[in-house]
Amino acid sequence: MGKIIYMPGTGVPHHSFEEEFLAHKKCSEWWYCTGYFHTEEGKLFSFQYTLAKVKLLGLTFHMQLNALTDIEKQLHYYSQKPYFFKKGIETGPNLTFAQDKGSIKYSKNQWSSFGKMELELLGDEYKLNLDMSANKSPVWQCEDGLLKMGYTDNPKQITYYFSFTNIDISGTLVLHGKTHQVKGKAWFDRQGGTYTLTDVKCNWEWFSLRFFDNEEAMLFSFPQTGYQDGTYIDQSGKYERLNDYKLTHHTIIESAGYKWSNGWTLKLKGKKAGTYEIIPMAEGQLNLFFFELLARIIDEAGKEVGYCVVELLPGARNPRTSPFGAFKRK
Numbered sequence: 001m002g003k004i005i006y007m008p009g010t011g012v013p014h015h016s017f018e019e020e021f022l023a024h025k026k027c028s029e030w031w032y033c034t035g036y037f038h039t040e041e042g043k044l045f046s047f048q049y050t051l052a053k054v055k056l057l058g059l060t061f062h063m064q065l066n067a068l069t070d071i072e073k074q075l076h077y078y079s080q081k082p083y084f085f086k087k088g089i090e091t092g093p094n095l096t097f098a099q100d101k102g103s104i105k106y107s108k109n110q111w112s113s114f115g116k117m118e119l120e121l122l123g124d125e126y127k128l129n130l131d132m133s134a135n136k137s138p139v140w141q142c143e144d145g146l147l148k149m150g151y152t153d154n155p156k157q158i159t160y161y162f163s164f165t166n167i168d169i170s171g172t173l174v175l176h177g178k179t180h181q182v183k184g185k186a187w188f189d190r191q192g193g194t195y196t197l198t199d200v201k202c203n204w205e206w207f208s209l210r211f212f213d214n215e216e217a218m219l220f221s222f223p224q225t226g227y228q229d230g231t232y233i234d235q236s237g238k239y240e241r242l243n244d245y246k247l248t249h250h251t252i253i254e255s256a257g258y259k260w261s262n263g264w265t266l267k268l269k270g271k272k273a274g275t276y277e278i279i280p281m282a283e284g285q286l287n288l289f290f291f292e293l294l295a296r297i298i299d300e301a302g303k304e305v306g307y308c309v310v311e312l313l314p315g316a317r318n319p320r321t322s323p324f325g326a327f328k329r330k
Contacts, residue, residue: 005092010194011160014145017138018113020160021190023091028055029159029192031096033104033119034208034309035169036294037130037184044071045173045182046294046309047128048287049104049121051089051096056197062089064098065287066121068128068175071294076285077175079123111137111237115164117188119171130171132186134164136237141191141218142229143241149195149202150222157202159193165208165216165233185210187309201225203315205261207247207278209297211306217268221247223261223316232271244269252317256286259317273299278308289313 007015007022011029014020023029030052038044048067054060062083069076081101083089088099093114097103102121106114115134121127141147141161151157167186172179187208195202207219214235219242221228230242250263264278277298284293290311297306314321 003090003092004086011192012146012158014140014160014162017162018093020145020162021093021114023053024192027053027192027194028197029053030189031091031104032189032191033117033132033186034292034311035167035184035186036307036309037169037173037182039173039180039182041180043180044281045069046071046282047121048292048309049102049119050287051091051098052289053091053192054197062086062098063288064101065289066101066123067285067287067292068121068123068126068173069282069285069294070175071281074282076282077123077125078285078287080288109133111135112164117167119169119186125176127174128171130169130182130186132167132169132188134188135166135168135214136164136233138162138164139231139233139237139239141231142220142243147191147193147220147229148227149193150199150204150225150227151201152227157195157199159191159195161189161191163190163218164188165210165218166214166237185307187216198321200315200319200321203313203321204311205247205313205316206311207264207266207308208311209266209276209278209306209308211272211297213305215272217242217271219245219247219266232268242268242271255284255291258286258291258314258321260284260291260312261317273301273305275300276305278310280310284310284312286314 033049050065090097105118109115117132209217219230232242246267249261
């Protein structure tokens with residue numbers, strides 16, 4: 001059996017960052033890290049680490065989902081593994097661990113008691129080891145850490161949500177037996193709640209904008225209901241709720257049997273340059289629960305001013321989804 005340390009409650013209303021970092025028995029929840037890096041040759045990659053605790057159809061189990069994308073070659077490397085009865089799983093204040101797939105170890109830096117991280121990500125074709133250090137304190141996202149999951153009038157359809165939005169990373173990537181030195185940026189999310197995973201109205205489109213000037217924005221929209229929320233974080237780490245924006249997709253594509261929005265125009269009222277184009281750099285991949293890709297952020301002058309990791313759930317643009325893909329092994 002794995003070792004899991006629990007926090008009482010559901011995270012709403014929240015306690016401290018340290019307390020809500022622990023697992024919650026009554027929630028589906030996840031530890032989620034995405035980022036990008038360049039190799040010493042200048043080649044760009046993106047990566048994703050997710051350890052999810054899932055309450056679905058009367059079952060509670062864990063899933064580890066790993067992904068690596070070679071932007072230049074347009075290649076995805078993806079692996080997943082389900083864990084039942086907590087076997088092979090550890091979560092606590094110093095470690096999230098999934099046997100055979102990877103881990104993140106946490107320790108203190110100047111910004112947080114878990115602001116320094118060591119990530120190991122394992123796939124059939126690669127091994128990624130990163131030293132990661134947050135440059136800002138964690139932020140409570142949306143309405144002081146509470147995100148309404150598409151519904152404005154249902155207190156059960158909610159999540160707690162906080163993030164480290166600006167993390168320096170360096171380390172090594174071993175891909176097909178060749179070792180590369182890498183440097184880049186990461187973003188770490190801690191989120192979960194009592195919402196219904198199988199309700200398409202709770203399915204979202206998520207945008208994490210990582211501007212090169214060290215400001216960030218997080219946008220959470222729910223196309224089935226029209227609800228949206230978000231957060232803006234300045235260079236100093238000061239953050240504020242951001243729900244007065246307009247996000248318009250350019251087109252709809254079909255992939256993996258679902259429809260997805262693709263390419264977006266973002267209007268941030270009163271923030272930075274105001275209008276941005278979010279342009280995918282690679283075709284997305286469906287990682288069981290979500291469709292994910294890395295995109296360029298282009299300002300009104302046509303200048304690339306940042307990268308954006310986009311995460312789209314199937315129910316955001318489709319009338320129904322199947323939860324059984326979670327049990328497929330790869």
